[in-house]
Amino acid sequence: MANINDFKLIAAKSRRYFDLCSTTLGIEETIVDSLFDIQKERFGFYYYILEAITDLTEILDLTNLITDSEFNSIFFQKKAEDYGIDAVYIDEDEKEINLFNFKYREKFNKDKKQSINEVIISTKFINSLVNEDTNHLDGKLGEIAKNIIDKLINSKEVWKLVLYIVNNENIELSREEPNLKQLEDLYGLEIVPIGLSQVSELMSIRPESVSAKLILDKDAIMSYTESSISSSKSYIIRLSISDLIRITSNSEDLRNEYNIEDSKSISNVELDMAVLFDNIRGLILKSKFNINISKTLKEEPSKFFMYNNGLTLIASDIEVSEVNIGKKVKLYIKDFQVLNGGQTLRTIHDFNKQGDENLSNYLSKGEILVRIFKATEDVLKNKIAQFTNSQNAISIIDLKSLNPEQFQLEQYLDDHGIVYSRKNGDTGLSDAKKYDCKISMEKFGQILFSIKGFPEKASNQKKLIFDKYYDSLFGENNLIIEKASQYIKTYFQIKRIYDKDFEQYEGSDQKYFYILYLIYDLLLNDNIHEVIIIFESLLKEYTPNNPIGEARILIQVKFREYVEENANRFKVLL
Structure with missing residues (x-):
């Protein structure tokens, strides 16, 4: 669960986004100076989240998505009621219509939970779509509504409707909550609550180094040396998914405790997001690839090794020694990062947290391929990331970003x-x-x-x-x-x-x-x-x-x- 420091970091990051958007858009200083700090943070929060979910990076493109009445009134002198919809992103490639309801709290409350009322407020706009009635909708939102109705009603294509409820509250709405399920069934949409914990995962602040220890059967590890005179080795290992969860957890003690007998200590851990800092994709809140990963984990965990491309790790050093009279191998992976397979790793951790029984019933039966390279030079790290990132159709633009x-x-x-x-x-x-x-x-x-x-x-x-x-x-x-x-x-x-x-x-x-x-x-x-x-x-x-x-x-x-x-x-x- 997130804490007050996460809350403060998100506030600082949101303010940074606001400063970038106001200068990039050329907003007059008199307008900027007239805003309260909470308004600046809230508007910056819009950009922060929209970039993470839509994968758009241009401030001009993100600005065009925002329908919030206060935002458009202050920045562009265009007044129009938003009916609980603060932004809309129509994904033509995925055939998804994404609606956003934002709330930004000024003060941290560790016991405060997202409210179902925000969902209900947003149904005003959704009712307009269902009833094909846009007469009361003005400005940008009115034009967007007509476009959405044309796609949902008049098009032969199948479109998915998604409503994101996003704020910086500490406790998210459960997606299994009956009222939420009822609204999803009533309107034929998916409702996705996003709160402080998920948003805090986006923080791209250079983290503390992460290291871990492993014990493997000798036949579960293979080494590779570039030349006979090289002292630097890389390794390909067959790793149990429960061990993967342990070595990427946010508990330093657990990462170094390789002989755990009680699996309960692993079933409650969080992913240490520091291991994904150098991941080629950046951190995103939405991924179309994790549904299939979750399905395999639940239905065919023993075949996960065959179905998944695995993970690629780089480390500043890899110490290896034989133990148990040469029957097993001990690894110490120092200062490592996951360059490829970040979505797989996040999905495994999310699946683990969904229920205490998931570890014993499913994850404990699965294994995964992990490649570990010793790499200290940035050029080598970038090339490893570039040439190993073929899973999940990494875009050519993402790959070139490492040149x-x-x-x-x-x-x-x-x-x-x-x-x-x-x-x-x-x-x-x-x-x-x-x-x-x-x-x-x-x-x-x-x-x-x-x-x-x-x-x-x-x-x-x-x-x-x-x-x-x-x-x-x-x-x-x-x-x-x-x-x-x-x-x-x-x-x-x-x-x-x-x-x-x-x-x-x-x-x-x-x-x-x-x-x-x-x-x-x-x-x-x-x-x-x-x-x-x-x-x-x-x-x-x-x-x-x-x-x-x-x-x-x-x-x-x-x-x-x-x-x-x-x-x-x-x-x-x-």
């Missing part, structure tokens, strides 16, 4: 007041520093691709940017790192100028990429206002009566070629 040039960019941009988010949850290298803005690695790749001459591809070929085109953008001979901060700041300037000075035009990333292309590739002009006028004139001239819409025009090679051929003609007219 040396990405760490160099992170450090360089940090020195220039920019948070370069390589993975979920990044809020800067220093908690004491005030940053100007935050940008994801993915978005920066799109910016570089546009400046290289491909603005029409930047918005819809994101995966190829980090695959086929990666070396041409980020390679040692192609990336001019000293221009990175200039490119990023120009991107945000373009966005703000569109919002503030060109309200007659609809701004979009596709357009921002073209403006960057005109400024840095075609070297048209460094006056953003003039370049926007030229670009919008070209777009209007190219599509005077075109029915297919701007978005589809902007991804056409022919339009980009038209811009290239005609931009200077408009420049003369200014």
